[in-house]
Amino acid sequence: xxxxPQSQAWPGHxxxxxxxxxxxxxxxxxxxxxxALRSALxxxxxxFAIYELRYDGINDWFAEKTQLAGLxxxxxxxxxxxxxxxxxxxTVAAFAGDVIWPVLSLSARAALREAFIVQxxxxxxxxxxxxxxxxxxxxxxxxxxxxxEAIHAACGDMSNLIGPQAGVRLQNVIFMASxxxxxxxxxxELGVVxxxxxxxxxxxxxxxxxxxxxxxxxxxxxxxFVSITGALDPVGGHLFRQKLDWAxxxxxxxxxxxxxxxxxxxxxxxxxxxxLSASLQTRxxxxxxxxxxxxxxxxxxxxxxxxxxxxx
Amino acid sequence: MAHLxxxxxxxxxxxxxxxxxxxxxxxxxxxxxxxxSSIQHALVTIGVPDTEQVRTRLDSVRSRLSDDFAYxxxxxxxxxxxxxxxxxxxxxxxxxxxxxxxxxFQRVLNRLFQSTVQAAIDSAGIRxxxxxxxxxxxxxxxxxxxxxxxxxRRFEKKFGPGSVKLNGLEVLLNYGAQFVAWPPLFGVNxxxxxxxxxxxxxxxxxxxxxxxxxxxxxKRRPQAVSVAEFGLRHYNFGKDWGVEDAGWLSRALKPGSFxxxxxxxxxxNGALKYPWSGTARVGPYLAWGGFxxxxxxxxxxxxIVSREVMVIPYLF
Numbered sequence: 001x002x003x004x005p006q007s008q009a010w011p012g013h014x015x016x017x018x019x020x021x022x023x024x025x026x027x028x029x030x031x032x033x034x035x036a037l038r039s040a041l042x043x044x045x046x047x048f049a050i051y052e053l054r055y056d057g058i059n060d061w062f063a064e065k066t067q068l069a070g071l072x073x074x075x076x077x078x079x080x081x082x083x084x085x086x087x088x089x090x091t092v093a094a095f096a097g098d099v100i101w102p103v104l105s106l107s108a109r110a111a112l113r114e115a116f117i118v119q120x121x122x123x124x125x126x127x128x129x130x131x132x133x134x135x136x137x138x139x140x141x142x143x144x145x146x147x148x149e150a151i152h153a154a155c156g157d158m159s160n161l162i163g164p165q166a167g168v169r170l171q172n173v174i175f176m177a178s179x180x181x182x183x184x185x186x187x188x189e190l191g192v193v194x195x196x197x198x199x200x201x202x203x204x205x206x207x208x209x210x211x212x213x214x215x216x217x218x219x220x221x222x223x224x225f226v227s228i229t230g231a232l233d234p235v236g237g238h239l240f241r242q243k244l245d246w247a248x249x250x251x252x253x254x255x256x257x258x259x260x261x262x263x264x265x266x267x268x269x270x271x272x273x274x275x276l277s278a279s280l281q282t283r284x285x286x287x288x289x290x291x292x293x294x295x296x297x298x299x300x301x302x303x304x305x306x307x308x309x310x311x312x
Numbered sequence: 313m314a315h316l317x318x319x320x321x322x323x324x325x326x327x328x329x330x331x332x333x334x335x336x337x338x339x340x341x342x343x344x345x346x347x348x349s350s351i352q353h354a355l356v357t358i359g360v361p362d363t364e365q366v367r368t369r370l371d372s373v374r375s376r377l378s379d380d381f382a383y384x385x386x387x388x389x390x391x392x393x394x395x396x397x398x399x400x401x402x403x404x405x406x407x408x409x410x411x412x413x414x415x416x417f418q419r420v421l422n423r424l425f426q427s428t429v430q431a432a433i434d435s436a437g438i439r440x441x442x443x444x445x446x447x448x449x450x451x452x453x454x455x456x457x458x459x460x461x462x463x464x465r466r467f468e469k470k471f472g473p474g475s476v477k478l479n480g481l482e483v484l485l486n487y488g489a490q491f492v493a494w495p496p497l498f499g500v501n502x503x504x505x506x507x508x509x510x511x512x513x514x515x516x517x518x519x520x521x522x523x524x525x526x527x528x529x530x531k532r533r534p535q536a537v538s539v540a541e542f543g544l545r546h547y548n549f550g551k552d553w554g555v556e557d558a559g560w561l562s563r564a565l566k567p568g569s570f571x572x573x574x575x576x577x578x579x580x581n582g583a584l585k586y587p588w589s590g591t592a593r594v595g596p597y598l599a600w601g602g603f604x605x606x607x608x609x610x611x612x613x614x615x616i617v618s619r620e621v622m623v624i625p626y627l628f
Binding site: 002003004005058061062064065066104105106107110111113114115117118121122124125126129130131157158159160161164165166167169195196212213214216218 | 336410411412413418419421422423424425426427430434439446449450452453454456457460461463464465467468470471472473475477478483486487490491499500504505506
């Protein structure tokens with residue numbers, strides 16, 4: 001299906017672009033992350049235009065035409081070695097390989113980058129005025145890679161018209177479970193296997209995007225540049241609470257938050273007692289569930305107060 | 313300059329016959345002269361010291377344009393006709409004068425968009441005087457959106473559900489072709505738009521020919537022929553090509569792709585034969601959309617036909 005950027009009238013001067021990870025593109029008009037963000041914004045939600053970059057269809061083109069994900073034994077080998085080489089490590093490596101194979105295809109990178117630029121242009125076009133409107137980006141997982149590449153392309157290529165050279169600035173960029181450093185390490189390891197790797201922004205030292213306006217360096221992001229990940233989230237650079245320097249995104253000047261995650265919804269001795277007691281009283285199964293450390297909605301829910309503070 | 317005036321006159325003449333694309337821009341046309349004077353006025357009002365340098369740059373840009381050049385949405389409407397846009401001089405002039413493309417003009421805009429200048433403009437309360445710049449940026453953004461959606465349409469044509477699926481060998485060859493700088497056939501262009509070619513290296517066991525199967529047989533019967541195909545496939549990026557819901561005749565005459573190259577066929581006809589078994593037969597082939605025709609030479613010359621089909625996806 002042809003990519004069509006979302007377009008909507010802005011109720012005010014604020015907009016957010018949600019950039020999801022692979023496989024998180026919902027069939028519903030609004031994703032769960034969208035609903036979670038609206039909940040975080042509370043009574044201010046109605047003054048925001050919330051967009052979603054729906055790019056899974058583009059990913060599917062390349063996945064179905066080329067099956068390229070299956071041709072990356074070197075990539076998987078590198079990742080398996082880094083993640084420990086045991087069964088869990090292999091599983092994690094396979095997942096990571098699934099999300100980062102697009103870097104091997106110039107066309108996939110170009111198409112996904114173009115979709116991002118088109119969507120951002122459409123947002124700017126929809127808004128009341130480029131000079132006064134406030135646009136923030138909240139991204140998750142592979143969406144963080146696309147965001148990182150796009151915001152650097154905004155400053156590096158002025159013909160995209162989404163950067164300071166076109167009078168556009170972003171208010172905040174919030175990365176959640178970002179694999180940017182993981183991909184950077186893989187790109188470095190794979191070396192010449194990555195086509196035109198110097199065109200990847202992350203092939204250079206990680207940095208906040210800035211634009212050169214006649215010799216004056218101007219930041220693209222005026223407000224918060226935040227990286228949030230979880231202590232149990234391997235995509236964001238942690239394996240069982242151990243930070244993996246080769247996988248954890250550390251952009252100089254970023255605000256870094258690492259969530260204290262738990263394998264289940266029980267986070268303390270007291271909670272366990274309460275849950276078991278309730279189960280005895282109601283004679284129902286105790287409500288103990290496994291937690292997905294990579295779940296986007298969970299990240300948004302844990303940072304409701306932060307998001308409301310940053311975005312408003 | 314006379315030829316520029318002629319082109320502009322031609323553009324204006326065409327306006328009445330051009331279908332207008334949809335736009336949410338406040339103005340569908342804004343003369344460059346108005347854009348330039350509004351920038352100049354704003355910078356003088358807030359007292360930036362290099363207004364003379366800005367004026368010189370604007371004059372330099374103005375000298376390359378026709379006297380009445382305007383950023384015009386109607387030119388985008390004409391440009392939406394696919395390949396016509398490439399040859400349309402007015403479209404090219406518009407594109408080349410766009411923010412981000414003209415280096416001299418961009419330096420003027422860089423000055424205008426510096427945060428200190430923008431803050432001074434707001435403090436002076438003269439934001440509204442830059443309405444011509446806003447109108448120009450809106451039109452420029454419409455042009456960028458048009459180009460971007462066109463690029464994505466081409467990516468979809470080459471990689472989307474209607475494109476030919478690649479087998480493992482083709483994936484490897486086309487992956488490697490990304491690294492080939494010359495000839496510039498594969499991968500993407502400098503502007504990140506897709507190039508139309510891809511490598512074909514496939515085993516096909518679905519070609520057909522007709523042959524008498526026995527010495528007493530008087531009739532020719534269809535027989536399968538197994539071949540290896542080596543060639544290049546070209547995706548037709550024109551908007552009228554490969555339209556899935558077009559009529560059968562249109563799809564037949566204007567398919568989404570064509571390919572051509574060399575066939576290597578087995579010594580004997582038959583399905584699932586190894587192409588290099590015995591004395592191989594070699595010849596050219598042409599695929600026009602889903603229809604294929606080839607000619608095998610050698611000891612058993614014959615015409616063979618087929619359709620573009622994979623018996624086992626991603627294999628052959």
